[in-house]
Amino acid sequence: MVAVNGNTPKITLYTNHGCPYAHRAHITIKELGLPYEEVIIHLSKPRDPWYLDINPIITESIIVSQFLADAYPSHLLPPTGSEESALKRARIKFFTDTWNTKVGSYWFKIATQNSEEEKEKLAKEMVSVVEKEIDPLLKDAAPFFGGSSKLTLAKAITAPFIIRIIAFVKRAVLPKSIADGLNGLPNFSKWAAGVVKQDSVTYIWDEDRIVEQSVKKFAQVKAQAKA
Ligand SMILES: N[C@@H](CCC(=O)N[C@@H](CS)C(=O)NCC(=O)O)C(=O)O
Missing domain, CATH: 3.40.30.10 (Glutaredoxin)
Known part of the structure; x- marks a missing residue:
């Protein structure tokens, strides 16, 4: 807050x-x-x-x-007041809403499954949702959303999850099939790769600590589900 x-x-x-x-x-x-x-x-x-x-x-x-x-109007989001900027704002909002409602919860759901089979099934589902719903919205990313040369609010909202998904796959907390699937998506793979290179994304990022804390959290959720 x-x-x-x-x-x-x-x-x-x-x-x-x-x-x-x-x-x-x-x-x-x-x-x-x-x-x-x-x-x-x-x-x-x-x-x-x-x-x-x-x-x-x-x-x-x-x-x-x-x-x-x-x-504080900036490269993140154009100010209101013109049709052109309203359209850009609407597109960013549509993108972040689509991410949040259709993709956002998969990583947590996958990480808290007990069965490897269920993890793989959900991983496949997640990749196909990103392919269908997110990849087309990134076709003009250059390299940022909507052809912007600087980071936009679209990435500020989604990057915390993308950097986690990348780290969790690397540390075998999430199935490798997620990375294989996402890397095969032409627009998403290019756009997402930039996340870990942004200072604004990484300055509070402590991968070891976050992976360790998250693994603990996943174990707690799994234990509660079993109880
Ligand atoms: N929808 C909230 C979710 C925030 C949330 O769930 N935060 C977690 C920590 S990652 C929590 O435990 N919040 C409880 C709290 O802040 O009291 C948001 O987007 O800000």
């Missing part, structure tokens, strides 16, 4: 570096070059009362990122 105080904005980002949702706001804020303070929230403990009392606040990673991109 983000708190903005006074007329001269002082942004405080309440975050956890292991959280893919908070990662969206980090990418956005870094791309915008905004000064901010961060307060790390420990997710394994109950939230303290002071945190619950903060006001004014903006929560939900997509709304936080959108708010920052709207408040």
Whole structure:
């Protein structure tokens, strides 16, 4: 969540570096070059009362990122006010909505399956959804969404998940067939490859730590499902 105080904005980002949702706001804020303070929230403990009392606040990673991109117009998102920019904004929104509703939850679902057969089945399904729904939307990426030469909000919203999928496959937490399938998609493979090269995506990224924490989380979810 983000708190903005006074007329001269002082942004405080309440975050956890292991959280893919908070990662969206980090990418956005870094791309915008905004000064901010961060307060790390420990997710394994109950939230303290002071945190619950903060006001004014903006929560939900997509709304936080959108708010920052709207408040400080930049290469991430064109400002409103013309048909051309409204169209670009609509296309970015359509892309991120499609990712979130149709692809977004597969990695977690796959990683928390017990059977290898089920993992492979879902992996195949995920690749075919990306092929059908996402790859065509990236046909004019050059190298960023919609022909942009700079990173857009489309990537700020999806990159935290793409970098995790890449890392989890590399560490055998997710099936290799995901990488094989996605690498075969002409537009997606090119577009996604750039993710790990972006400073704004990697400056809070600690692969060893995130893989370790995520593997623990997956094991907990599996154990709860069995109980
Ligand atoms: N829909 C939320 C999801 C946020 C979320 O699930 N965060 C995880 C950590 S990665 C959590 O445990 N949140 C609980 C909390 O912040 O109290 C968003 O996009 O911001």
